[in-house]
Amino acid sequence: MESQFAALLRRHRIAAGLTQDELSILSGISVQAISTLERGTRRYPQLSTVRALAGALRLDPDQKSALDAAASRRGRAKPRSPAAEATEPPESTEDETEDETEVQAVQEAAEPGPPQQNREAVSPRQLPFASGDFTGREQEIEDLRRYLSASPGVSVTTITGMGGIGKTSLAVQVAHRVAEHYPDGQLYLDLRGFGLGPPMEPLEALTYLLEDLGEVPPVDLPTAAARYRTALAERRLVLLLDNAANHQQVRPLLPGSGGCAVLVTSRRSLTGLGGRQFYLGEPPLHESIDMFRRISGRYDAPADDCAEVVRQCGGLPLAIRMAGARLASRPSWPVAHLAERLADGRRRLDELQLDDSGVRATLNLSIEQLAGSDDPTDVQAVSLFAMLGLAAAVDLSAPLAAALAQLPEPEAATVLERLVDVHLLTTPGPGRYRLHDLVRVAAREFAEQTLTEDERRAATTRWLQRVAAVVWKASEFAGHGLTRERWLDPGRLDAADDLPRQEDVLSWLDHERPALVPTIQQAVRDHPGLAVQLAVGLNAYYARRRAWLDWLLVTEAVLPLVEEGADRIAEGLVLHDLGAAHAELNQYDEAVAPLRRAVAAADASGDENLQSLCLSSLSHVLERAGRSTEGIPYAARAREIGLRLGVPARAAWACLALGMLHLRTGAAETAERLFAEALDLLPDPGQRRQRGLVAQNVGVAYREAGQYSLADRALRHGVELYRAAGADVQEAVVLTELARLRLAEDSLDSAARHLGQALAIAGQHGDRICEADVRRLLGETLHRQGELADARREWRLAYAIHTQHAIPIPADLQANLEFG
Known part of the structure; x- marks a missing residue:
């Protein structure tokens, strides 16, 4: 027969975390008696036994009453009739009962019988209440x-x-x-x-x-x-x-x-x-807004204000519920006021807390569960979670985690995956990890509570030193330039010894690129010296990847650290790179002011190579801005410095800039002489790549001036030079410029052939940025040939590459997709 008392006793003992032996010690009831009670062999114990057990289990009054009822014959699920009750034998004393049940327990242990079966089926209906304000999903x-x-x-x-x-x-x-x-x-x-x-x-x-x-x-x-x-x-x-x-x-x-x-x-x-x-991820925005309006009672609140609250809540339903409840209890608050309060990251979790419940408490449960685990990886995950709260980047990675926590990278990856398993991290792509906005706030709080200031600083310094080493190694492969090479502390490269090849370095930086800008922006506040090191070293990588917007953001962030400071070389380099980034984004007017200031800083530094660099760049920007006459003196001075220093590359680039300025002003013969001088300054076979770059720019200048035969000769020369140098991707770039020339001449078939050659080279080398340029121009060629569907396909592919690689989308490509 089933025993309700047995079930209750066992449930309370297990909930209290006690063994039968421990309950025996606390209650004074023998282990054998407790065993027989839990098995239901003895169904109705003495009241004193029940009270002793209840006291040992620390039951509350309701639990005690339930246990008393289960111990009583009158508390049985099926009441007995009065007649049956009258014939029930009197209950024996506790000692007698325990003696009898001990013997019975020994017999049952020797000859176990089949489990007792329930007499009638039970159909439970235990589902919790389905909330009436449940929205969406x-x-x-x-x-x-x-x-x-x-x-x-x-x-x-x-x-x-x-x-x-x-x-x-x-x-x-x-x-x-x-x-x-x-x-x-x-x-x-x-x-x-x-x-x-x-x-x-x-x-x-x-x-x-x-x-x-x-x-x-x-x-x-x-x-x-x-x-x-x-x-x-x-x-x-x-x-x-x-x-x-x-x-x-x-x-x-x-x-x-x-x-x-x-x-x-x-x-x-x-x-x-x-x-x-x-x-289960975050619900769509419209569902979250509906939920917030329903809970807050603000059905007519402006959608933009509601959306901002949802965004500050990270789309997390619990947070939205808390925010809605907070607003419902404050009828005088506009929704916009709550959004403003939530915008303060340091008190956001306070705003989303209600008594002992809320977002902070919910997230802390996940951490406590890991901390209480016997699994070493779970314990490591708790420490790493605090470290991740120090990172400024939205996207996280195993290298970042390894540097912050001083772990081998494979071990860091294992611990990151454990945080994914408990949904404290998400993984938007292979090797990429991300903290939910509110989890990031909780991680930052956790770091401040569990790590000393020295520990936090040491962790972020390790990461910045690692990034700086890889950045400068990329610059070394590209050729620092004299000024950067002299400014560089060679010891900065030691932390990247595990990346011996250029492709290793570029692959590492490509993977970490989403973290670079926020990392440097944070370093400006916490590690200004390292922030400047990173910014000055990034020009080579950003130029190779055409990451002009990232370059602009980085130089803008560190500029206040170097303006009119003791290190005028650093100031000149940062200002030069700021102007160059604007120029690459076709923001020529915006580029002029920082480049003028770069020239002033270079003059103050006494570094003539830096002076020549800044003067050449300023003259080029003025030429692009249609202010060629104004640019000639700067280019002439840059040429003079380069020749005096005996630095062929610097003098050649200044000659090229000066020639382009004269070509713009109509002095064609002077321009031709300067272009030839630029090439003559680079006679060595090892300088073919640099000669190819000069020829490429000369060809583009002649094409823009409408001198197509001279443009053709220069561009073909550039193809030959790049091919001889083994610079395949650069060859594809010049082939693309040749295709532009053919389009200007209305030679569509010839343009298509050049683009086909360029596309094959870009595909062979996996250069998606070059591929985007080729496809963009190929779309224009096909469009002019009447192949509209094929043209749109090429434009869509080019657009996708620009989007995937965070490259600014050219205005003509955007217009072609919208109206082509």
């Missing part, structure tokens, strides 16, 4: 509903996501909607995987579930799991296992056969369970 609900309703056998669906994302709310909604397909009821159990206290043990969970099914739970896990599977084999019900810790906790709770639908929610990925894995 209709697509997810329909997807899950359709999947569960169509499953003929046992189906297991795991809903995972970060804390506060709405896993339980979604699971409850889905369970209610499919309940009609499961006539034998619904079971719900909170497994306490993330919360106060330890997660529920599988045996304790099975005890609850078996009791709710009307079964008598045994005291060992294998028997309990087998009896549980038997109880579910002939039933069709919904089982919602909420807040699971890991797949080891859940696996014993899964039906073995039958037609049950199992929904499991967890903050940890539970791939070990099999079944369907359903990751």
Whole structure:
């Protein structure tokens, strides 16, 4: 016969974390007596026994009353008739009963009998209330509903996501909607995987579930799991296992056969369970706004203000709910005022807190669960989480984590994946990691609470020194230039010894590129010296990748650190790069002022090579801005300095700039003489690449001046020089310029041939930026040939490359896609 008292006693003992031996010591009741009570052999103990057990278990008044009722014959589930009650033998004394049950326990241990079966089926209805203000998620609900309703056998669906994302709310909604397909009821159990206290043990969970099914739970896990599977084999019900810790906790709770639908929610990925894995992300913006309006009661609030609140909440449903509740309790607050308060990152979590609940408390549970784990990787994940709070970048990586935490990179990658498993990180792409906005705030708080100021500074310094070493190694491969080479401390390169090849360096920087700008912007505040080192060294990498906007942002960020400071060379280099970045973005008027100031800083520094560089760049910008006459004196001075220094490359570039200025003013013969001088200054075979660059620019200048035959000769010369130098990608660039010349001459077939050659070279070398230029021009060629569909395809491919590589989209490409 089943014993309600046995089930309650076992449940309270397990919840208290006590063994039978420990409960015996605390209560004064023998272990044998407790054992027989939990097995139901002795169903109605003395009142003194019940009170001793209740006191040892520290039960509250309601729990004590329930235990008293279960111990009484009058508290049985099926009341006996008065006649039967009258014939019940009097209860024996406690000592006598314990003596009898000890003997019986020994007999049962020697000859175990079959488990007792329930007399009648129980159909539980345990699903929590489905909130009336639940908003959105209709697509997810329909997807899950359709999947569960169509499953003929046992189906297991795991809903995972970060804390506060709405896993339980979604699971409850889905369970209610499919309940009609499961006539034998619904079971719900909170497994306490993330919360106060330890997660529920599988045996304790099975005890609850078996009791709710009307079964008598045994005291060992294998028997309990087998009896549980038997109880579910002939039933069709919904089982919602909420807040699971890991797949080891859940696996014993899964039906073995039958037609049950199992929904499991967890903050940890539970791939070990099999079944369907359903990751729950942030809802769409319109659903989040609807939710916020409903909870706050501001149905007519401006959409932009509501959207800003949602954005400050990171789209997290729990945060939106807290923000809405906060606004509902403050009817005088406009929505915009709450958005303004939330904009302060340091107090944002305070605004999203209600009593002991809220976003901060929810996120802290995930950290506490990792910290309490016996798995060393979980413990490492807690330390790394604090370190990640120091990073300014949105996108994170294993190299960054390794530098911050002083871990080998493979080990750092393993720990990052563990943080993904518990949904404290997301992974937008292979090797890329990202903190949710509110998780970032929590990580920063955690870092401030657990790390000293010296530890925080040491961690960020390690990362910046690593980035600086790789940046300057890229510059070394490209050729620093005399001024940067003299300014460089060679020791900066030591931290990049593990990247011996240029392709290794470029690949590393490509992977870390999203983090470079925010990293330097943060370093301006915390590590100004390293910020300047990084900015000055980045010109080679940014020029190679045409990352002009990034270059502009970096130089603007560090400029206040070097303006009119002691290091006039650093000031000149930063101002020069700022002007050059503007020029590459075709912002020639904006480039003039910083380049004039760069010339002044270079003059003050006494570095003549830097003077020649800044003067040449300023003259080129003035030529592009249509102020050629104004630019001639600067280029002439740059040429004179370069010749006096005996630096051929510097003198050649100044001659080229001066020749382009004279060509613009109509002095064609002077321009031709200067172009020839520029080439003559670079006679060595090792200078073919530089000669090719001069020839390329001369060809472009002649084409823009309408002198097509001279342009053709110069560009073909550039192709020959690049080909001889083995500079394949540069050859493709000149072929593209030749195609532009052919388009100007209306030789469309010839233009298409040059572009085909260039596209093949770009594809062979994987140079997507060159490919984008070729496809953009190929689209124009096809369009003029009447191949409109093919033209649009090329333009779309070019647009996609520009977008993927964060390259500013040319105005003509944008216009062609819109109107072509």
